[in-house]
Amino acid sequence: MAHPKRKISKTRRDKRRTHYKASAPKVAVDAVTGEAHLYHRAHWHEGKLYYRGQVLIDNTEEVEA
Template identity: 80%
Template structure:
């Protein structure tokens, strides 16, 4: 198994890790509701859960 000959310095380790950056989520606007939301995620709007322009869950409906 590979074994390092020298200890990797903190500076060298951190230089390598600079490529791992947090990216901003892709935000889009729904054509049906006009609500801004994260792409490929369901979102709530006025008591309804939407995904791809369709209602999945409706909290406003009353169960009789």
């Protein structure tokens, strides 16, 4: 007969038996660029940083040396 070498705690046992699983992150599509991104996160598209359809940072401009 099989016997466990150590007692499994109630917490560890219940963690294994739970039905709670991690869900996939929700993805939004920007109306301006059509780029898929996470909700409430800024995203880069063609050298520009967008948040809620507005450009925050524009790295496409060339810097004069």
